[in-house]
Amino acid sequence: MKKDIKNIISDSLKINGGEYKEIRIEENNSTRITYRGSSRENISINSGIGGCARVYSNGGWGFSSFNDIYQSKNKMTEAISLSKLNSSDSINFEKNSVGKISIPPRSIKNPKNISLDEKINILEHYKDLIINKKNINGCDISYGDLERKVIFSDSLGNEIEQSFIHVILRISANSTDGNEMLQSGFSIGSLGNFNIIENLDKEVNECVLKAQNLINAKKIEGKESTVILDQILAGVFVHEAFGHLSEADNVYENDRLRKILKLGTKFGNKDLNITDGAKIPNLRGSYDFDDEGTPSTKTPLIRDGELVGRLHSKETASKMNEKNTGNARAISYSYPPIVRMTNTIIENSNNNIKDIMKDTKDGLYVKNWYGGMTQHEMFTFSSAETYKIENGEIKETLRPVKLSGNLFNTLKNIDGIADDLLINQGGGCGKGGQMPLPVSNGSPHIRINNCLVSSG
């Protein structure tokens, strides 16, 4: 089969036409188990194979995806003819090639080697820890593992084989007072390590307690407030508040935005340092080569509060005359690669969270996440837990909140960065219909002044 695929790929790339050509063939195998209420809702194994051909001509792309890999040559011909409809000026890509390379999957405890029986036993146990408790009316548990094998080859001579194994788990407890429905949960993930799914009794029990506590928690009134974000929510914050605008495809053909996001512009205070990189090893956003065959990097985005870099694909890097950072990613063969984040991190500073907390007279301690979204300079993100801070101490539980901000003000309003960096791998990112793409986000605790907050 493998030899068969390689022949299909090399034959497809031999077809004449196009300024640049690539082909990607993928094989996916995934397992998904979900519980809802008090019972198992779904257990499924999905297997798939497919590919895509992508061609650059006349300043634009032709793209053709397919399930039937024996159609590859026809699909390459189609992509070539589609690309000819473009009518802009072409740019020259870097001509780098690593030649033939094969990278085995990174795995500590491969979920493929764990029986369905064992997976189910672990999840059933967590379900039993949640249900039949006071004011609890059910659980939501969603487990997934995915193995993705990708062969990429292009007209520059690259031939790269990579494999990825992802494990994710979200657990939440639903509580009710008979009228309102509330929930508290957490998400975790790893690159190929089933160990993270095990020994979570403490976290699950806490989740039940938090869901119960939400029943009597008050909603806040919308206002500007000082907020301290835990590491997990601060990770979501950096992804939404800054990460998306560092993706060069938002900028490269937008002259006004290019001026606003000029390298060297001040966005934050002296101790704000933000980095993204697939080269940071063993995280869900880690890889050796992106989906255009470019080697991964570790990219400083903000240093000492100043914009110093951004994330690129072949096209955006060439067009902006900056270095390609290897951030072109596709969620599967059905989609072309677009510029995406990988592992995005606010670096540690030298404050202690206890001191930051002590220094906060009136504010909110916001933890964990529900979600987040960005539209250019505006962004929102939501906490899963919220506590009142009074005179430097954490007080009563409040209902979750939604936080909202603006790139130009909010980063400057960060006035405290701690030294306790943690990375969360339980999230996924959505862009251009491609969701959820594996990413990780990390940060130490941070404090933001004058953040617009409303009840979530």
Next chain:
Amino acid sequence: MKKIKNYLSGKFDQHEIYSSQSNSRSISFESNALKEISSKQSQGTAIRGIKKSDLTFASTSSTNTDKFINVIDELSDYPIFAPINFPKYIKKEKQVKLYSKDTYKFPNDYLINQIKLSQDKILKLFPEALCDSGFSLIESESKLENSSDLEIITKQSYSSFYISVQVINNKDMLNIYDGSSSSLIISEDKINMITEKIIKYLKLGEKIVESPKNGCPVVFTPSGLLQSIISPLLVSFNGSNIAKNLSKLSNKENTKILDEKISIYDNPLLDYSPASKNYDDEGVSSEKFHLIKDGKFISGYYDLKSSKEAKKETTGSAGRSINSQPMPTTSNIIMQKGKDKLDNIIKSIDDGILIDSLLGAGQGNELSGDFSANISLGYRIKNGELIGRIKNTMLSGNAFDALSKINHISLETENIFGTINLPYLCTNNVEISS
């Protein structure tokens, strides 16, 4: 396929095979220039088998039958409890139209030209604007067959058009998005309407004004109403949530839950609407039904499994993709229009807001109907007129509270993305903060 069928008949008391294939083409413009033309071909097969009340589900996009059978075999040791019966075929006298052979035939040149015409109109008035836009066509065929001799083949066509416009002034970024979908080609008239609406909002958005204080009346456009209130509201009508006591509406049939001006129904029988269907994805005949009538809760939307769990009848609302089990899904959602003209509603407001678009809606506690979001496109109403755009303002509230007392519902309705039809609605029962 015969091998799979034989295997399923031997292994299970009941079985079902769902297969689909589709071809699609799409054109994407970025920053006013053609960026990508793509074509996609996809296929897949999903099966469900039931022995007694134990259900097994598996899916694949590969054609390796032996491997698929092995997976089904493995999964059948870990079934899900589902005491359902796959339905028999019921012949329908009148079939809703879902397919036009012309839709997929429109050539790429035509689609590119339509986008350019729309874009040029905007750029003529706003030369600094950057438009991202797209036109897509899909043709698909699905086949559902089960052990009760049901066999339904559905052919569908689909087209969609969208345009998203960005105007940057200093550090202010105004973004306006609109689009539509249909089983027929999106008409030039429709594209004109979308373009004119975007131009109207771009003009109105040039001036930025302060937000009014909390407690003011808020008018939602149909699109703003969907994003903020109707989406979280529909979560509570999902039969699966009702069955699992995760909805406020469990056992509340025929009780008044909203203002009596509100009636909402689900109508799968509209010709050429992309959400229409003759039969749902489990083969149950789909019919029009009320979710809310005159403020009273009538029914949730159910598939076979959730209706059994909730001890109700299925509403023929099963929807599925190849890789997921069927689940309750709405078709065309329609809210009954009101009596007030939109102009008169706006004229009656001394100080308030018109909300068209939100950022971050749907990422909170939707099970209770709560919503909270940044108003990404909203205008201030002062002395009966729209005076400019508001920024850095948040909207929050609860869908049930917001609709418990309505000031006005408009006579005018709009289609949102071709499948949802809502009026403009004015309420005071939401919170504004800035």
